[in-house]
Amino acid sequence: HRYRIAVVPGDGIGREVVPEGLRCLRAAARGHGFELDVTEFDFGSADYWVRHGEMLPPDWREVLGGFDAIFFGAVGRPDVVPDHVSLWGSLLQFRRGFDQYVNLRPVRLLRGVRSPLRDHGPGDIDFVVVRENTEGEYSSIGGRIFEGTDRETVVQETVMTRTGVDRVLRYAFELAAARPRKHLTWATKSNGISITMPYWDERAAAMAGRYPDVAADSDHIDILTAKFVLRPQDYDVVVASNLFGDILSDLGPACAGTIGIAPSANINPDRTWPSLFEPVHGSAPDIAGRGIANPVGQIWSGAMMLDHLGEPDAAAQVVAAIETVLDEQPEVHTPDLGGSATTEKLGAAIADEIARA
Amino acid sequence: HRYRIAVVPGDGIGREVVPEGLRCLRAAARGHGFELDVTEFDFGSADYWVRHGEMLPPDWREVLGGFDAIFFGAVGRPDVVPDHVSLWGSLLQFRRGFDQYVNLRPVRLLRGVRSPLRDHGPGDIDFVVVRENTEGEYSSIGGRIFEGTDRETVVQETVMTRTGVDRVLRYAFELAAARPRKHLTWATKSNGISITMPYWDERAAAMAGRYPDVAADSDHIDILTAKFVLRPQDYDVVVASNLFGDILSDLGPACAGTIGIAPSANINPDRTWPSLFEPVHGSAPDIAGRGIANPVGQIWSGAMMLDHLGEPDAAAQVVAAIETVLDEQPEVHTPDLGGSATTEKLGAAIADEIARA
Ligand SMILES: CC(C)[C@H](C(=O)O)[C@@H](O)C(=O)O
Numbered sequence A, B: 001h002r003y004r005i006a007v008v009p010g011d012g013i014g015r016e017v018v019p020e021g022l023r024c025l026r027a028a029a030r031g032h033g034f035e036l037d038v039t040e041f042d043f044g045s046a047d048y049w050v051r052h053g054e055m056l057p058p059d060w061r062e063v064l065g066g067f068d069a070i071f072f073g074a075v076g077r078p079d080v081v082p083d084h085v086s087l088w089g090s091l092l093q094f095r096r097g098f099d100q101y102v103n104l105r106p107v108r109l110l111r112g113v114r115s116p117l118r119d120h121g122p123g124d125i126d127f128v129v130v131r132e133n134t135e136g137e138y139s140s141i142g143g144r145i146f147e148g149t150d151r152e153t154v155v156q157e158t159v160m161t162r163t164g165v166d167r168v169l170r171y172a173f174e175l176a177a178a179r180p181r182k183h184l185t186w187a188t189k190s191n192g193i194s195i196t197m198p199y200w201d202e203r204a205a206a207m208a209g210r211y212p213d214v215a216a217d218s219d220h221i222d223i224l225t226a227k228f229v230l231r232p233q234d235y236d237v238v239v240a241s242n243l244f245g246d247i248l249s250d251l252g253p254a255c256a257g258t259i260g261i262a263p264s265a266n267i268n269p270d271r272t273w274p275s276l277f278e279p280v281h282g283s284a285p286d287i288a289g290r291g292i293a294n295p296v297g298q299i300w301s302g303a304m305m306l307d308h309l310g311e312p313d314a315a316a317q318v319v320a321a322i323e324t325v326l327d328e329q330p331e332v333h334t335p336d337l338g339g340s341a342t343t344e345k346l347g348a349a350i351a352d353e354i355a356r357a
């Protein structure tokens, strides 16, 4: 089999971790007898913006639409272009334009990684955040009035649709039904955000009725963040709106040691358009250019891509290699893991482990 | 001096912790030579709602407006009245109606309390969340269209005003300027929430220019929650919008051991109307009626009230008594602290300590 992969490294550490991701994907391809046909693009970056005054070419949907998947690094160089411009001009375009309505973000405490939480060891934290990825709080409706005066007022609308809410809930319930613990928690804030969040609750409760085998409950986002720290072992599938999912999928990985290892899959489950795979971390301008970024988030995202492409064995092997290397080779840990190795060193060690297995 | 205090116990554990709060306040009053003139109200509770079909009497502003402060427990009994109805009908009315535009929520790891985070001991975590408390994401503008159909769409508007944003930022910068570390972090999410949050950034940057002695920086809310877990010692004053402040002020206390001890002050800095003091935790229907709730959040909120009333010595003494008892008397720890004592036992021990000192 041959898969056509579009690669968009983006900015900052995105450019440093993507090559390690590709190195590991190629090792997996060799071992499992499939081919990767990789095309790299320079758009979706601050450099491109400087040259073209926009983040993407006008025909980006045609250019990328025919690929089997998109392997994405990270976007953001706020010294050159404001983050809301660069992100709305690239990543958020992809998520919407390719209707990648599920953002799947597994959180696992791996062997070899130290959780900042006491009393928690490998295996103890193992849940998935299912984030709504196209609507909700990330809306482009709103504006400013009475600019520059004391009456200045800014408004932004959160928009939820039945279609948008139900499809991500359904995905999350299906996922929970297929997992051993069959437990789903939906994040809400219906006591304070009194219009959209009660709607979210209503749809979640209706969906729960259709999945009697899934134990479903909800937590308000404030207490849910507290519980991630106090009782992360209680969670299995956590489904959340765009903003709440964004928050939970950074907090969860922090509880499991570092956001440097956290992967994500922006999925179009209908497979009408390509899905996009990227680490949870961003372009990290503070450490960019030093070669010390953790490549595991990118590599693990590659594993999720393989799974999506129909190569579950290769995917599982990549994840296993990550865990083996983190566990057995502390000398290749990057600084965020308490080590002093480079991005390349950790990437190469994982690729070797994949080749070896 | 004589202070007129309105007491609104509310629902659930609110009714169990308020008496302990009052017990400690009375002990402090005796020791410091001032008087508390306490009037208790039954509104702002599910019982009241059942009897009257509303959460508050129509003249609540006149009834409460003349008091020096409001000592509030917690509202919420979702089995009787939906949370958004009970909260918007009571607590959120007070915050807005009395223009309590600052919600001050200190987070401290006290002696005698175990943090769920490794490597952190007493003194290590010591910051204040300053939450905007009247506007932002907690808005009542919005609605539903195409109800009951596949096109169903729900909209809710976030509203920020220059007045609302600037006054809470100014309060936070003043607070930071008066603290030894003089460090302020503002929470944002301007890369995703692309209209209101860039505005928040803009006003915060402008305000930072007026406080050259304050070291000001910002974090996106997602990574900020991660950093609370990974590096809580880095924070001093954290200023945030209504929703982000809500989240951070539950997460912070969880990192410092338990949200059962976290206090809050809903302040009208102009003193046109009474300020309101309440624990961060809610009515906790799951443990209500069992007499095991931690009263420290309520007692500490009482200390913040004393400070606001102009009794800083008494306030400091209450906080010191809390810490001494938690440190020296593990036998009076409630279950959330790992003990098995009752609400009353812990409350009485703190009141005794106040009386003793
Ligand atoms: C009960 C709820 C409406 C309230 C809020 O969100 O403000 C609470 O969580 C708080 O933090 O005081």
Ligand SMILES: CC(C)[C@H](C(=O)O)[C@@H](O)C(=O)O
Pocket: A087, A246, A280, A282, B191, B192, B222
């Ligand atoms: C960069 C930013 C717009 C993005 C988001 O908020 O979705 C990121 O935080 C993420 O989680 O993928």
